[in-house]
Amino acid sequence: xxxENVQAxxxxxxxxxxxxxxxxxxxxxxxxxxxxxSVELSQLAAAIGQDKETAKKAVLRLQDRYNQEKRGMQIIxxxxxxxxxxxxxxxxxxxxxASAPKKQVLTEVVLETLSIIAYKQPITxxxxxxxxxxKSDHAVNRLxxxxxxxxxxxxxxxxxxxxxxxxxxxxxxxxxxxxxxxPDLNPEQEEEIKTxxxxxxxxxxxxxxxxxxxxxxxxxENREIL
Numbered sequence: 001x002x003x004e005n006v007q008a009x010x011x012x013x014x015x016x017x018x019x020x021x022x023x024x025x026x027x028x029x030x031x032x033x034x035x036x037x038s039v040e041l042s043q044l045a046a047a048i049g050q051d052k053e054t055a056k057k058a059v060l061r062l063q064d065r066y067n068q069e070k071r072g073m074q075i076i077x078x079x080x081x082x083x084x085x086x087x088x089x090x091x092x093x094x095x096x097x098a099s100a101p102k103k104q105v106l107t108e109v110v111l112e113t114l115s116i117i118a119y120k121q122p123i124t125x126x127x128x129x130x131x132x133x134x135k136s137d138h139a140v141n142r143l144x145x146x147x148x149x150x151x152x153x154x155x156x157x158x159x160x161x162x163x164x165x166x167x168x169x170x171x172x173x174x175x176x177x178x179x180x181x182x183p184d185l186n187p188e189q190e191e192e193i194k195t196x197x198x199x200x201x202x203x204x205x206x207x208x209x210x211x212x213x214x215x216x217x218x219x220x221e222n223r224e225i226l
Contacts, residue, residue, distance in 0.1 A: 017049035018050065021061065024050070024054075025058055025065070028044055028047065028062055029062055031043075031047045033084055035083075037083060038082065038168060039081060040080060041056055041080050041081065072086060072087060073085065074087050077177045078171050078172065079168075110142050112132065113128060113139035113143060117143070117149050119182065121163075121164065121165040121166060121179070122164060122165045123164055123165075124161040125137065125161065125164070126161060140164060148170045149164045149165065149166055150165065151164060152165040
């Protein structure tokens with residue numbers, strides 16, 4: 001390992017520039033294990049005193065080694081970040097020794113709602129309910145509780161309804177690096193969903209505008225009477 005002195009904060013900080021592949025992998029393994037959550041590539045690069053390209057090559061080597069040796073842990077990529085986690089197939093073994101295992105059960109209704117959000121995000125509850133044909137408050141709230149979806153913003157429309165999207169935890173749980181890695185929808189299904197959502201939005205927005213116009217006329221009549 002090569003040491004370099006760099007100016008940082010109130011004085012000199014010793015930066016350890018890790019050169020050998022073996023040492024780079026060891027440092028990144030220690031960082032990923034200790035953090036227990038996703039670590040951005042820039043942070044991994046800082047840990048070994050190298051650029052992001054070098055850090056990525058090192059973490060991918062480590063990832064390959066874990067896969068080749070079929071270890072109980074794995075390293076997954078999550079949109080420019082990496083995390084060390086347990087392989088899903090060993091969950092039944094883990095719960096045998098867990099003091100109070102808590103398994104989040106995703107019912108058919110919750111899974112259906114999650115799939116709609118995953119493919120149509122960002123999406124409002126109104127759009128979800130139009131696709132499913134029933135109220136979805138409980139399913140969406142449960143997904144938020146499980147940290148699989150979150151409120152990403154507000155739609156620029158009357159009432160400013162909340163928009164929901166999938167989280168990083170969703171990617172981890174379902175073993176995908178990004179939403180682009182999700183299986184493609186059947187083109188007919190995708191077009192059907194899109195058409196239904198657009199029609200419902202036009203209908204609901206028309207209702208809101210009509211109600212607002214009626215309220216305005218009512219206020220005008222009241223003023224005339226007064």
